[in-house]
Amino acid sequence: MSHLTIGNLKLKGNLVLAPMSGVTNLPFRLLCKRYGVSLVISEMTSSEAVVRQNPKSIERGFTCADERPMGIQLMGSAPDNLARSAYFLQERYRPEFIDVNFGCPAQEIIKNGCGSGLLRKPELIGKIIEQLSQTLEVPLTAKMRILKDFGETLKIARIIEKSGACAITVHGRTQKQGYSGKSNLDFIKGIKKELSIPVIANGDIYDEKSARHVLEYTDCDGLMIGRAAIGHPYIFRRISHYLETGEILPEQERGERLGDFFEYVALCRNYDLLSFNDLKLTAQWFTKGMENVKKVRVEINKTQEIDSIMEIMRGMDDRAPGRLPADEIIEQLERSDLQII
Ligand SMILES: Cc1cc2nc3c(=O)[nH]c(=O)nc-3n(C[C@H](O)[C@H](O)[C@H](O)COP(=O)(O)O)c2cc1C
Incomplete structure (x- = not known):
């Protein structure tokens, strides 16, 4: 390295x-x-x-x-x-x-x-x-x-x-x-x-x-x-x-990428950085290139509040059983003791 x-x-x-x-x-x-x-x-x-x-x-x-x-x-x-x-x-x-x-x-x-x-x-x-x-x-x-x-x-x-x-x-x-x-x-x-x-x-x-x-x-x-x-x-x-x-890793699974998005949201909440406009853009960025994303984008563009974006994003989360669902990732992060220095 x-x-x-x-x-x-x-x-x-x-x-x-x-x-x-x-x-x-x-x-x-x-x-x-x-x-x-x-x-x-x-x-x-x-x-x-x-x-x-x-x-x-x-x-x-x-x-x-x-x-x-x-x-x-x-x-x-x-x-x-x-x-x-x-x-x-x-x-x-x-x-x-x-x-x-x-x-x-x-x-x-x-x-x-x-x-x-x-x-x-x-x-x-x-x-x-x-x-x-x-x-x-x-x-x-x-x-x-x-x-x-x-x-x-x-x-x-x-x-x-x-x-x-x-x-x-x-x-x-x-x-x-x-x-x-x-x-x-x-x-x-x-x-x-x-x-x-x-x-x-x-x-x-x-x-x-x-x-x-x-x-x-x-x-x-x-x-x-x-x-x-x-x-x-x-x-x-x-x-x-x-x-x-020299090895190429497989593409990140869709569920994992959505997990990253939910973690981003939880971290923003933790640091008091969550805003509607930021979230709207971030939701589009984290779904770029995913299958059937066009419909989701149209829906996100119609939203007026954070909760509606989150609902749409949760609807996309089809991760395999055994993985943490979005709400749990968010809850876990919110319980954790993240500190600003
Ligand atoms: C949305 C956006 C915001 C940027 N803000 C900054 C910045 O705050 N400071 C900076 O030095 N460069 C900024 N840049 C330039 C990037 O740091 C980088 O130099 C540029 O995007 C080229 O790298 P890339 O081809 O990997 O994107 C910004 C670029 C983008 C796309």
Whole structure:
């Protein structure tokens, strides 16, 4: 098994769950952890909002013992506020590392000069990384997108390394590409070749074979998986098993996948994170690709409340006798003593 290392943190394995706003909350990260992901990162949170003490933004750093090691991702452009918010989150949640976002392509983020908007300002990137790494006790990492030109992209990756980051994730798409088109593995490979810190490859990893291809082609130290994990945390078991043994595991049984959904709901209840809109989306994600799902989707779209979604999802649960029914999974989790630290 390969071990990804971040600062003095040696991980079991090399698979990382991508930070995804609106997806990778604590309950979802816990599910991925159960299926063997090596490392998880919070949804990005705004440094400006953390400095203003916005509770929702601060709470994005919520963690618990079962998901460690974990990192908190920050987004911002003012070095002072990034450092203040990072320090505050470090003291409050004791994450194993802090990550900075230099990749988000959303208009409302780049118009404030944050996310991938920073890729046009290499000097400011250097200042941010330097100030953060001097402020923090925990390791600092960065996640970036590529630019059109390889030389310019490498220049930024080098600045990130030189300024004190312990590892870097490279998403092989430009800001303009958003989430479409191919991830440029040649750029990722080129950056890996030139840097001494660990490089994590991101983009276009969706199954066992693509994972192995990206790992072998780029020679990177780790793989970060985003969209392929949405509604499918089991992907981490499949990919890690394949990378270790070369064997492809059977698809997850429908009942087990629904069990994951019910567990997600129970965890959300436990952490007071359950909302109707989130659940509606999550129910669709966890049933994607299942047989006869169209009818269920239409029904879910008509719902107005959480209970109705749950009823529809329970109706899909045709798991074999002997397995725990949905209600029992939920009850068991609700009785368990899950703690937030
Ligand atoms: C719904 C969604 C939300 C995302 N939110 C974040 C985020 O908060 N921080 C971040 O660095 N990247 C974010 N990303 C980008 C992913 O981390 C990842 O870089 C991208 O999806 C490419 O990986 P993939 O091809 O495996 O999906 C988001 C992507 C999606 C689809």
